[in-house]
Amino acid sequence: MAGLAETFTATEHRLANGLRVVLSEDHIDPVAAVCLWYDVGSRHEQPGRTGLAHLFEHLMFQGSANVHGNQHFEFVQSAGGSLNGTTSFERTNYFETMPAHQVELALWLEADRMGGLLEALTQESLDNQRDVVKNERRQRYDNVPYGTAWERLVAMAFPAGHPYHHMPIGSMADLDATTLEDCREFFRTYYAPNNAVLAVVGDIDPEQTLAWVEKYFGTIPAHDGKPVPADGTLPPVIGSEVRETVYEDVPSRSLMAAYRLPVDGAREADAADLALTVLGEGESSRLNTRLVRRDELAVYAGFGIMRLVGAPSVALLDVKASGDAEVEAVDAAVNEELARFAAEGPTPAELERAQAQIERGWLDRMATVGGRADELCRYATLFGDASLAFSALDRVLDITGEEVRAVAAERLLPENRAVLVYELPAEDSDDGSDTTDTDDAEGQAA
Amino acid sequence: MTQTTMVFHPRPGAGPEKSWTFPAPDRTRLANGLSVLRVHRPGQRVVAVELLLDAPLDAEPEGIDGVATIMARALSEGTDTMDAETFAAELERCGATMDAGADHAGVQVALDVPASRLERALGLMADAVRAPAFPADEVDRLVRQRLDEIVHELASPARRAAIALYGELFDAAARISRPRAGTAESVARVDRAAVADFFAAHVRPATATVVVVGDLDGVDLDGILDRTLGRWTGSDAPPTEVAAARTDDAARVVIVHRAGSVQTQVLAGRLGPDRHDAVWPSLSIGTYCLGGTLTSRLDRVLREEKGYTYGIRALNQSLRSGALLAITGSVETDVTGPALADMVAVLKTLAAEGLTDDERDAAVQNLVGVAPLKYQTSRSVADSLADVVAQRLPDDYLPGLYARLGAVATADASDAAVAGFDPERLVIVLVGDASQIREPVEALGLGPVTVIE
Numbered sequence: 001m002a003g004l005a006e007t008f009t010a011t012e013h014r015l016a017n018g019l020r021v022v023l024s025e026d027h028i029d030p031v032a033a034v035c036l037w038y039d040v041g042s043r044h045e046q047p048g049r050t051g052l053a054h055l056f057e058h059l060m061f062q063g064s065a066n067v068h069g070n071q072h073f074e075f076v077q078s079a080g081g082s083l084n085g086t087t088s089f090e091r092t093n094y095f096e097t098m099p100a101h102q103v104e105l106a107l108w109l110e111a112d113r114m115g116g117l118l119e120a121l122t123q124e125s126l127d128n129q130r131d132v133v134k135n136e137r138r139q140r141y142d143n144v145p146y147g148t149a150w151e152r153l154v155a156m157a158f159p160a161g162h163p164y165h166h167m168p169i170g171s172m173a174d175l176d177a178t179t180l181e182d183c184r185e186f187f188r189t190y191y192a193p194n195n196a197v198l199a200v201v202g203d204i205d206p207e208q209t210l211a212w213v214e215k216y217f218g219t220i221p222a223h224d225g226k227p228v229p230a231d232g233t234l235p236p237v238i239g240s241e242v243r244e245t246v247y248e249d250v251p252s253r254s255l256m257a258a259y260r261l262p263v264d265g266a267r268e269a270d271a272a273d274l275a276l277t278v279l280g281e282g283e284s285s286r287l288n289t290r291l292v293r294r295d296e297l298a299v300y301a302g303f304g305i306m307r308l309v310g311a312p313s314v315a316l317l318d319v320k321a322s323g324d325a326e327v328e329a330v331d332a333a334v335n336e337e338l339a340r341f342a343a344e345g346p347t348p349a350e351l352e353r354a355q356a357q358i359e360r361g362w363l364d365r366m367a368t369v370g371g372r373a374d375e376l377c378r379y380a381t382l383f384g385d386a387s388l389a390f391s392a393l394d395r396v397l398d399i400t401g402e403e404v405r406a407v408a409a410e411r412l413l414p415e416n417r418a419v420l421v422y423e424l425p426a427e428d429s430d431d432g433s434d435t436t437d438t439d440d441a442e443g444q445a446a
Numbered sequence: 447m448t449q450t451t452m453v454f455h456p457r458p459g460a461g462p463e464k465s466w467t468f469p470a471p472d473r474t475r476l477a478n479g480l481s482v483l484r485v486h487r488p489g490q491r492v493v494a495v496e497l498l499l500d501a502p503l504d505a506e507p508e509g510i511d512g513v514a515t516i517m518a519r520a521l522s523e524g525t526d527t528m529d530a531e532t533f534a535a536e537l538e539r540c541g542a543t544m545d546a547g548a549d550h551a552g553v554q555v556a557l558d559v560p561a562s563r564l565e566r567a568l569g570l571m572a573d574a575v576r577a578p579a580f581p582a583d584e585v586d587r588l589v590r591q592r593l594d595e596i597v598h599e600l601a602s603p604a605r606r607a608a609i610a611l612y613g614e615l616f617d618a619a620a621r622i623s624r625p626r627a628g629t630a631e632s633v634a635r636v637d638r639a640a641v642a643d644f645f646a647a648h649v650r651p652a653t654a655t656v657v658v659v660g661d662l663d664g665v666d667l668d669g670i671l672d673r674t675l676g677r678w679t680g681s682d683a684p685p686t687e688v689a690a691a692r693t694d695d696a697a698r699v700v701i702v703h704r705a706g707s708v709q710t711q712v713l714a715g716r717l718g719p720d721r722h723d724a725v726w727p728s729l730s731i732g733t734y735c736l737g738g739t740l741t742s743r744l745d746r747v748l749r750e751e752k753g754y755t756y757g758i759r760a761l762n763q764s765l766r767s768g769a770l771l772a773i774t775g776s777v778e779t780d781v782t783g784p785a786l787a788d789m790v791a792v793l794k795t796l797a798a799e800g801l802t803d804d805e806r807d808a809a810v811q812n813l814v815g816v817a818p819l820k821y822q823t824s825r826s827v828a829d830s831l832a833d834v835v836a837q838r839l840p841d842d843y844l845p846g847l848y849a850r851l852g853a854v855a856t857a858d859a860s861d862a863a864v865a866g867f868d869p870e871r872l873v874i875v876l877v878g879d880a881s882q883i884r885e886p887v888e889a890l891g892l893g894p895v896t897v898i899e
Contacts, residue, residue: 028489030464070741078808080815097819101461115452131753143709145601219453251598283534299594356541363492368822
C-alpha cells in the first residue's frame with residue numbers, strides 16, 4: 001500500500017507580489033487543471049453579512065476588466081474546458097480543467113478577475129446573483145426534507161459569535177442586506193495575490209507555465225490589509241450535550257449529531273477519520289451492521305468527517321429511522337456502539353478495512369488533474385506545504401489501532417455532541433418519546 | 447512590490463492541439479460465453495469493473511415490480527461459502543466498493559478496486575453472480591429496507607417529478623411507466639423465491655458483458671478472469687428483445703401538490719429519438735444550445751437575466767428504447783407562472799429563429815473538446831462503455847459519435863432541437879404548492895392542468 005510520493009512531484013514558487021504557485025507535471029492525458037484557492041471563507045464574514053463569501057464567489061463569474069458578462073464561462077467551455085467555484089468555511093476555490101493547449105487562457109481569465117473584478121462589478125449583477133443564490137438556498141436547504149439539518153447542527157456545535165457558527169450559504173436576511181459596497185470591500189480585502197495559492201497540474205511545460213503566470217499575475221498589486229480572522233479555538237469537548245428537537249413532516253424520524261474532533265493536520269485527526277470509517281462508513285461498519293442489518297432500527301446509519309483547520313473538525317452522525325422505530329432506541333444503540341468502540345478499539349481486520357477504504361477514496365481523489373490541483377492548493381493554503389498532499393495517505397496508514405481507540409474514547413462521547421432530532425408532527429406520531437425539547441424557537445416548524 | 451497598477455494583456459489564443467482519441471476497448475469472449483471489454487488506462491490505479499446482466503425491468507413478472515432491484519442488491523448478501531456480513535467485510539478489505547442496481551436496460555454491478563487487489567475483488571464479484579445464496583431473511587430485510595426508502599424518495603421533489611412524468615407519458619401497460627425499483631405494493635410481494643426465479647431466468651454469462659478499465663500494466667487480466675468470472679456457468683439462451691415504447695405526449699400540465707413548497711420542481715419531457723437514430727448528434731448539439739449549461743438559452747434568461755432559478759437544464763438521455771428529452775430545474779414558487787412562460791417563449795423563439803452559427807460552434811467545441819477531461823478516470827470510461835453495450839451499440843460508437851458531433855451543421859442542430867422540444871408535445875410536471883401555482887399556470891394555456899396528490 002504505497003503512497004503517491006513516488007508517482008507525483010510538485011514544485012513551489014512565489015511571485016514578488018506574494019502569489020504562491022504550485023506546478024505538477026503529468027503527461028498521460030493532454031489535459032491540465034488550473035486551481036486557485038483564496039484564503040477566505042465564511043469564517044471571515046462579519047455579523048449581519050453571512051453568505052457574503054459565497055455570494056461573492058458567484059460575482060467572480062459575472063465579468064471583469066476584459067471579460068464581459070458570462071464570457072468567463074463561454075471562453076472556458078468553448079475551449080473544451082470545464083469550470084466552477086466553491087465556498088466553504090475556510091476557503092474559496094476556483095478551478096478550470098482544460099485541454100492542455102488551452103491552459104494559458106485559463107491563467108489569463110483568473111488573472112483578469114483577481115486584478116480587475118471591480119471594473120465590471122455592477123448593482124445589476126449583484127441583484128441577479130443574489131436571487132440566484134437565494135434559489136440555490138431554497139433548492140438545497142429549504143425545499144428538501146432535513147435540508148437545514150447540518151446548518152442547525154453546526155450552529156449548535158459552534159456557539160453564537162464563533163466564526164463557524166453559520167454556514168457558507170448564509171441567511172436570506174443577510175443576503176438581502178448585502179450592498180455593492182460590501183462586495184467591493186470584500187474583494188479589496190481578500191482577493192489579493194498574497195492571499196491565494198495557484199496550482200497548475202497536468203500536461204504542462206513548467207518553465208513556460210511559470211512564465212505565463214508571471215506575465216498575467218505578476219503585476220497585480222499585493223494587499224496587506226487582511227484582518228486576522230476571529231479565533232476559532234474551542235475546548236476539545238463541548239462539556240454537556242446540546243439537543244434540539246424539530247417537529248416536521250419529514251419521511252422518517254431522524255437522529256443526527258455533531259461531535260467536536262481534533263483540528264486537521266494533527267495525527268489525531270487522521271485517527272478520528274479511521275474511527276469514523278470503522279464506525280460509520282460502508283456496509284460492514286459497526287453502525288450499519290447494528291442499526292440497519294441486525295436491529296433494523298434504521299434505513300441509513302453512518303458517520304462523516306468535516307476536517308477543519310481554524311476550529312475543531314466535526315464528526316457528523318446521520319441516522320434515518322426505519323418505519324416506526326423510536327429515536328430513543330436508535331440513540332441507545334448508537335451510544336452503546338460508541339462506548340464499546342471506545343473501550344475495545346478497532347479489531348485488526350476492521351483497521352485493515354478502514355485503511356483500504358481510505359486508500360481507494362484517496363486514489364480516486366488523485367485520479368484526475370483537477371483533484372490533484374485542489375489537494376495541492378489545500379495543503380499549501382492550510383498547512384504551508386503543497387507536497388504534504390502526496391504523503392497524506394502514508395500518514396493515515398501509519399496510525400495504530402490504539403490511536404484510533406484513544407481518539408474515540410476522548411471525543412465520541414455524549415457530552416461532546418450537539419444532537420438534532422426530527423420527530424413527526426404531533427397528530428401523526430403515536431407518542432412523544434422526546435424528553436428534551438428545544439430551547440430555541442428557531443427550531444419549531446410544526 | 448512597488449507596482450500599484452495591474453498590466454492587462456490581450457486574451458491569449460490556443461497552443462498547438464494535442465491529439466486524443468476515445469480509449470478503444472479490446473473485445474474478447476470467455477469460454478463460458480461472457481463478453482469482455484477491456485481498456486488499459488495508464489496511471490489509473492483504481493480499476494473500474496462494470497458487469498452488465500441482460501435482466502431488464504420489462505422482464506420482471508407481472509405484479510412484482512422491484513424484484514430486479516432486490517435481486518441486484520441480494521447478490522452481495524452471501525454466497526455458497528460466505529454469509530452476507532463476511533462478504534461485505536471481504537470486499538471492504540480489498541478497498542473495494544460494489545454497487546448493484548436495476549434499470550430499464552438491465553442489471554449492472556459496478557466494482558471499483560485498487561489494481562493491486564483486483565483478483566480478490568473480482569473473485570467476490572464472480573461468487574456473487576456464480577453462487578449467490580439469497581438467504582430468505584436477508585431478502586426479507588432488503589424488502590423492508592426498500593419500503594423505507596420509498597417513503598424518502600416520495601419526499602424528494604425531483605424524484606416525485608420523475609415518477610409522475612414517466613407515469614403520465616408512457617403507456618400504462620408498459621413497465622417503463624412505473625417506478626424503476628417498484629412501488630410499496632409491488633415490492634411488498636417480493637420474496638426469496640421471486641428473487642431466485644428472476645435470477646435463474648435472466649442471469650447467465652452468455653448474455654452478460656464485463657467492462658474492465660484501469661492501469662492494467664503487469665496485471666494478468668486473462669488469467670484473473672479465467673480464475674474468477676470464468677468459473678461462472680449458465681445456459682445458452684438468447685438475449686432479451688427490446689420493444690419500442692409508446693407514449694402520449696399531447697401538451698398538458700400535471701401538478702403534484704406538495705404543500706408549503708418554497709420552490710416548484712419543473713420537469714417537462716417527452717420521448718424522442720435515441721442513439722441509434724442518425725439525428726442523435728444534431729439533437730445533442732441542439733439540446734446543449736437550448737439548456738446544456740449556464741450560458742445556454744434557458745439559463746441565459748431564467749437564471750442570468752431573471753434570477754428565477756439556481757439552474758435549469760435541457761437533456762437528451764437514452765432509455766432502453768428511445769430517449770427522454772426533458773427540461774428540468776426548480777424555480778421559486780412565486781414566479782412559477784412567469785418562469786414557465788419564459789421557458790415556452792425560449793422554445794418558440796428557437797422554433798422561429800433557429801440557432802446561430804456561434805451557438806453551434808460553442809456547443810461543438812465544448813461537447814467534443816471536453817472528452818479528454820471527461821474520460822480521465824477508469825470509472826467514467828467504464829460507465830460510458832457500459833452504456834454503449836447496454837444500448838446495443840457497436841464498440842467504436844463513441845469515437846464515431848465525437849467525429850459526427852464535430853460535423854453537425856447549424857441548421858440540423860436547430861431542426862433537431864425544435865422537433866425534439868416542441869411545446870405542443872411536452873408533458874409538464876410541476877411538483878409544488880398547487881394552492882399557489884395552479885391559477886398562474888392555468889392562465890398560460892399550456893394544455894389541460896390536473897392536480898394530483
